[in-house]
Structure formats: structure tokens, C-alpha cells
Amino acid sequence: MAKIIFKDLAHSYLPHPKSLADYALQKINLEFEDGAAYALLGPSGCGKSTLLNIISGILVPSEGKIFFDDKDVTYADTVKRNIAQVFQFPVVYDTMSVRKNLAFPLRNRGEDPTYIKHRVETIAKSIGMEDILDTKASGLSADAKQKISLGRGMVREDVNAILLDEPLTVIDPHVKWELRTQLKALHEEFSHTMIFVTHDQTEALTFADKVVVMNDGIVVQVGSPKELFEKPAHTFVGYFIGSPGMNLFEADVVGDVVTLGDIRLKLNRAYRKLTGRIELGIRPEFIKLSDKSGDMEIDINRVEDIGYHKIVRAKHRDMHIDIIVPEDIKITQDMRYISFDMDHIFIYEDGWLVEAKEGRSE
Amino acid sequence: MNKTVNQKAWFLVLPVFLLVAFSAVIPLMTVINYSVQDTFGNNVFSWVGLDWFEEIIHSQRMHESLGRQAMLTTIILLIEVPFGIFIALNMPKKGFWASFCLVVIALPLLIPWNVVGTIWQIFGRKDIGLLGHTLASMGIEYNYAQDVLSAWITIVVMDVWHWTSLIVLLCYAGLQSIPDAYYQAAKIDQASRWSVFRYIELPKMSGVLLIAILLRFMDSFMIYSEPFVLTGGGPGNSTTFLSIDLVNMALGQFDLGPASAYSLMYFLVVLLVSWVFFTVMTSIDKKGAV
Numbered sequence: 262m263a264k265i266i267f268k269d270l271a272h273s274y275l276p277h278p279k280s281l282a283d284y285a286l287q288k289i290n291l292e293f294e295d296g297a298a299y300a301l302l303g304p305s306g307c308g309k310s311t312l313l314n315i316i317s318g319i320l321v322p323s324e325g326k327i328f329f330d331d332k333d334v335t336y337a338d339t340v341k342r343n344i345a346q347v348f349q350f351p352v353v354y355d356t357m358s359v360r361k362n363l364a365f366p367l368r369n370r371g372e373d374p375t376y377i378k379h380r381v382e383t384i385a386k387s388i389g390m391e392d393i394l395d396t397k398a399s400g401l402s403a404d405a406k407q408k409i410s411l412g413r414g415m416v417r418e419d420v421n422a423i424l425l426d427e428p429l430t431v432i433d434p435h436v437k438w439e440l441r442t443q444l445k446a447l448h449e450e451f452s453h454t455m456i457f458v459t460h461d462q463t464e465a466l467t468f469a470d471k472v473v474v475m476n477d478g479i480v481v482q483v484g485s486p487k488e489l490f491e492k493p494a495h496t497f498v499g500y501f502i503g504s505p506g507m508n509l510f511e512a513d514v515v516g517d518v519v520t521l522g523d524i525r526l527k528l529n530r531a532y533r534k535l536t537g538r539i540e541l542g543i544r545p546e547f548i549k550l551s552d553k554s555g556d557m558e559i560d561i562n563r564v565e566d567i568g569y570h571k572i573v574r575a576k577h578r579d580m581h582i583d584i585i586v587p588e589d590i591k592i593t594q595d596m597r598y599i600s601f602d603m604d605h606i607f608i609y610e611d612g613w614l615v616e617a618k619e620g621r622s623e
Numbered sequence: 624m625n626k627t628v629n630q631k632a633w634f635l636v637l638p639v640f641l642l643v644a645f646s647a648v649i650p651l652m653t654v655i656n657y658s659v660q661d662t663f664g665n666n667v668f669s670w671v672g673l674d675w676f677e678e679i680i681h682s683q684r685m686h687e688s689l690g691r692q693a694m695l696t697t698i699i700l701l702i703e704v705p706f707g708i709f710i711a712l713n714m715p716k717k718g719f720w721a722s723f724c725l726v727v728i729a730l731p732l733l734i735p736w737n738v739v740g741t742i743w744q745i746f747g748r749k750d751i752g753l754l755g756h757t758l759a760s761m762g763i764e765y766n767y768a769q770d771v772l773s774a775w776i777t778i779v780v781m782d783v784w785h786w787t788s789l790i791v792l793l794c795y796a797g798l799q800s801i802p803d804a805y806y807q808a809a810k811i812d813q814a815s816r817w818s819v820f821r822y823i824e825l826p827k828m829s830g831v832l833l834i835a836i837l838l839r840f841m842d843s844f845m846i847y848s849e850p851f852v853l854t855g856g857g858p859g860n861s862t863t864f865l866s867i868d869l870v871n872m873a874l875g876q877f878d879l880g881p882a883s884a885y886s887l888m889y890f891l892v893v894l895l896v897s898w899v900f901f902t903v904m905t906s907i908d909k910k911g912a913v
Contacts, residue, residue: 348804
């Protein structure tokens with residue numbers, strides 16, 4: 262049990278990185294709190310596996326340090342770090358029974374047999390395998406094997422963290438949900454620090470207390486699922502999380518007036534002078550469609566009814582706009598206007614969120 | 624999908640059928656034919672029933688050859704299997720040296736049996752052979768043509784040299800298929816080197832290892848050219864293995880009847896032992912928790 266701290270950590274697979282693009286992981290400072298459930302979320306190749314391998318000790322970072330509490334473990338190997346890991350594909354010892362699989366890490370550490378027996382039974386109960394403890398592991402299904410891998414990770418009480426590297430990849434969709442719920446329950450029961458790597462936003466958002474969103478080797482935001490949804494710190498978080506993602510429009514901002522092509526909007530807060538690429542972002546959930554006048558006139562291209570709400574794909578000149586309309590509202594021919602919820606408009610400068618000046622402009 | 628019935632399709636099988644007939648069925652039938660008849664030349668045969676089989680079963684000569692054969696095969700398997708696994712475990716996993724090792728290790732497999740025999744025959748000679756001469760100048764008694772122990776050691780070493788590679792290559796292929804995650808997991812679980820071998824590598828290799836053992840059993844049980852070229856079955860009869868004995872009987876003495884009975888029983892023994900091997904090892908594989 263320990264807090265994991267990254268200090269000015271960066272990693273490049275090249276011996277002499279020249280530009281920022283040479284880094285698989287750009288400089289980060291990050292703290293993983295003890296006992297919390299984290300998700301590392303990002304597309305393939307964003308650096309999340311690199312980050313995980315640095316935590317587990319498979320990889321030594323090329324710059325910076327990693328601490329467990331106040332102990333520098335930058336050069337310590339996996340065993341010394343006392344970390345457990347669950348891999349993408351279930352790793353079980355085929356010739357052993359479920360019981361022996363679960364007991365293996367404890368037996369290798371020379372624990373007392375009565376303690377092992379007790380501990381294995383506790384874990385087996387938590388992962389719902391107490392009935393098949395004496396079955397050979399090789400014949401079990403992929404999800405059962407993955408549960409064993411997970412159980413093997415948790416059987417040691419003193420592990421500093423459990424790392425889960427896309428553990429649900431080979432699991433059938435209908436079992437995924439169950440396993441994810443169980444994982445969450447296990448976390449609450451044993452309160453190990455868990456770090457769950459995934460590229461699936463649903464997995465990340467349902468599992469984690471805090472999500473670390475990564476893109477191109479940069480940690481773009483760390484926050485609760487709610488924060489990621491309500492206030493994306495980067496346009497990447499905006500469109501990567503949410504379905505559909507955030508609407509982003511090229512914009513000009515002067516004070517509290519924003520210009521989107523031929524449309525001028527007055528915001529409820531003012532901004533400093535912005536340079537670079539300016540974008541306005543608003544989630545489809547915060548745009549209202551109506552048949553009376555609004556902020557913008559649109560043409561509807563398509564309506565997708567996905568059961569619990571409707572997604573309207575619309576267009577204004579060459580701007581594409583997604584709008585989420587509640588299921589009970591009927592969409593008619595006359596609904597050609599949209600209005601924005603001003604509290605949920607965000608301004609981004611070169612991708613990063615810009616905070617408004619203190620106080621409202623009104 | 625509906626299957627169309629077309630009896631003409633049988634003709635497509637005909638070429639293979641003819642090939643198998645000429646290469647296997649007809650020769651085998653000839654052997655069976657000889658094994659139940661006697662002849663004094665001029666193509667006149669007389670029926671003798673199972674007399675030849677009875678004679679061979681009770682012949683001391685066959686018992687002795689079988690004993691020597693069993694001993695050789697056992698020694699060879701006991702050396703080659705662990706040795707092959709050991710080499711496979713210690714080979715580089717990737718990069719230039721992996722390819723290099725593979726090529727070097729595969730080389731002996733490409734050499735024809737009788738050439739292998741010739742190589743070792745010359746290698747072990749006292750006058751011009753490197754091995755024979757070196758040993759002689761060190762004062763070690765070594766003469767495969769006269770000393771039984773020397774002959775046996777040479778044959779065993781020769782076979783180990785020629786065929787361990789097969790086991791290495793098969794095991795190596797088995798080892799390569801183990802994902803890295805297994806080793807990482809074992810490391811996290813603090814498994815010892817022996818545990819990694821016992822619980823990860825061996826189970827993952829067991830399939831190919833079974834095939835390797837089976838192939839080595841069959842090949843060594845039917846060994847002919849190498850000892851024939853090296854020792855010709857001697858000194859005395861000490862390295863006369865089953866196939867050498869059989870050839871002596873069939874072509875040396877031209878006792879076609881007993882030789883046919885001999886070869887049929889030989890065939891059945893190979894078949895039986897291979898079957899037992901296979902059944903036992905696959906059932907070990909399927910057995911419940913250890």
C-alpha cells in the first residue's frame with residue numbers, strides 16, 4: 262500500500278531524443294493516491310503501456326523519478342516494487358488447479374500454509390470460484406482464467422498496486438460487464454490501488470474514481486469521469502470522451518464576443534487576448550434544438566434514434582454539429598434553430614482549455 | 624449447402640491410391656506372402672502357415688537384437704531429450720544469434736545417414752581420424768572396431784550429434800510460442816527458475832515434445848545406415864540392431880520366409896510401442912489437477 266508519485270518523469274525509446282516528438286512519454290508530474298481506482302485512457306500508441314511498464318518496473322524511465330511513498334524505486338525491479346499485474350491475455354499455470362494457481366505467489370514467498378489456505382479461500386470467494394478450487398485451470402473459459410489472474414494479483418495483501426493492462430480484451434461482451442462490476446466490488450472490498458489501462462471510455466468511466474487521459478505521450482487531463490465530461494481540459498478529452506464527442510468549431514474570440522464564421526455570439530464571460538488556433542467547444546448534450554429562433558440556423562442531415570435519446574447530425578454552412586435531443590421530443594421540419602447553453606461553452610487555444618478572466622463580464 | 628453426389632469423384636483419388644499401392648500396399652503384401660510360405664527356388668512355393676513366426680519368436684538371435692535395440696533406444700532418448708530441452712532453453716530468443724544458432728543446429732539434420740556413419744568412421748580411426756588419434760595419443764584405449772564399449776559409445780555419441788537437433792528445434796518452436804506475459808507474471812509471482820520451467824515452459828512444450836520423443840523413438844528403433852557403416856554390427860554381434868540383423872537374414876542368408884516374419888513382427892512392435900507412447904502421454908496431458 263503506497264502512494265505512487267511521478268516526478269518530472271519522461272521516457273523516450275531513442276537514446277538521444279532531440280524533439281518532443283521523440284518522446285513516447287513527455288514530462289509528467291502525477292500522483293496516484295493510495296487505495297484509489299485509476300484508469301489510464303487513450304488511443305493505441307498514446308503511451309499508456311509505456312507508463313504502465315514504468316510503474317511495474319519493466320521499463321526504466323529515461324528521465325525523472327518514480328516514488329512509492331517517499332521511496333525512490335526508479336531502478337527497482339518488479340519484485341522489489343511488490344506490484345501485481347493482470348495482462349491482456351489471461352496468464353494461468355495450466356497444469357495447476359485453481360487453488361494452486363491462487364496460492365502460487367504466496368508459496369513462492371514462503372508464507373505459512375494455514376495462512377495461505379485461509380487467504381486463498383477468501384480470494385476464491387470474492388472472485389466466485391470457491392466451488393471450482395480443485396479444478397485444473399487449463400480447461401476453464403477465458404473470463405474464468407482472467408479472474409484467476411486477478412485473484413493471483415490480489416492474494417498478496419501487501420501489494421502496492423494492481424496494474425490491469427487491458428484485461429477485458431479477450432472477454433466476451435456480455436461477461437465484460439459482469440467482470441467489470443466485480444472488479445469494482447473487489448476494489449471496494451480490498452482497497453488495493455488499482456490502475457486500469459484501457460482504450461475503451463466506458464470501461465474507464467465505469468471503473469475508475471479518477472481517469473488519466475493520455476494522447477501522443479502527453480497526459481492531457483486527470484479527473485473524475487464527471488470532470489472529464491463537464492469540463493474537458495483539452496479538445497482531445499472533449500471528442501475522445503462522450504458519444505458523440507464534443508462539437509469543436511474554429512472561432513475568433515475578442516473579450517466576450519465569439520465569432521463562428523458568419524455568426525457572432527456574446528458569451529457570459531470574457532477572455533484574455535488569444536493567439537494560435539482558437540476553437541469553441543460544446544458538448545452535444547448542451548445544445549438545444551427548437552423551432553423558434555436561436556443562436557444558429559441549421560440543416561438537419563440525419564437523426565439517429567438510439568433508444569434513450571436521439572442524436573441529430575446537422576450542418577451550418579460547412580460546420581458539422583451534433584446535437585443530443587431527449588427521446589420524448591419530436592423532431593419536426595421546423596426545428597431549424599439551435600441555441601447553446603452558455604455555461605457549457607469552452608474556449609480552447611491550441612487544443613488546451615483557456616480559463617475566462619475573473620468574474621462575469623455582465 | 625447441399626452436397627452433390629458424384630461417384631466419378633473417386634477417380635480423383637485414383638492416382639494417390641495407385642501411388643500408395645505401389646509404395647506400401649504391394650510391398651507389404653509381398654512380405655506377408657513370403658512370411659507364410661517356403662521356397663527352394665524356381666518360383667515354387669509351399670505353404671507353411673505360422674511356422675516362421677514361431678521360429679522367430681523363439682529365436683535367441685532375435686531376442687538379443689531386440690535387447691540391444693531397446694537398450695540403444697533407451698540410452699538415446701534419455702540423453703537426447705533432456706539435452707535437447709536444455710539447449711533449446713538456452714538458445715537466444717531473437718536477433719542475429721538466434722538465426723545463427725538455428726542454422727548451426729539444423730546442419731547435422733541435413734546430412735544423409737550413411738554419410739554420418741562415414742564421418743564418424745573416419746573421425747574415430749586411430750591412424751587418420753582426429754578423435755581416434757587424439758584419444759590414442761592421450762593414452763586412452765579406444766577402438767570401435769574391436770572394443771564393444773568403444774563401439775557403443777561411438778554409436779550413441781554419433782546419434783546424439785545427429786539427432787539432438789531435432790528435439791532442440793521442436794522444443795525451441797514450442798518455447799517461442801510462449802507470450803512474454805507468462806514470464807513477467809512468473810517474475811511477479813516470484814517463481815524460481817525451476818518453477819518457470821516446470822509450470823510454464825514444460826506444459827507449453829509438452830505437445831511438441833511428445834512428437835519429438837515419438838519421432839526419435841521410431842527413428843532410433845529403425846536405425847540402420849549409421850551403425851552399419853560405422854561398425855557393420857560388430858565387434859562380434861555387439862552392435863547388431865534389429866534392422867541390421869534383419870538385413871543380414873534377408874539379404875545375407877536369403878532366408879526370405881523367416882526374414883518376412885521377422886520384419887512383420889518388427890513393424891508391429893514399432894507400431895505398438897508408438898501407440899502406447901502416444902496414448903500414455905496424451906492421457907498425462909489430459910489428467911486432472913496435479
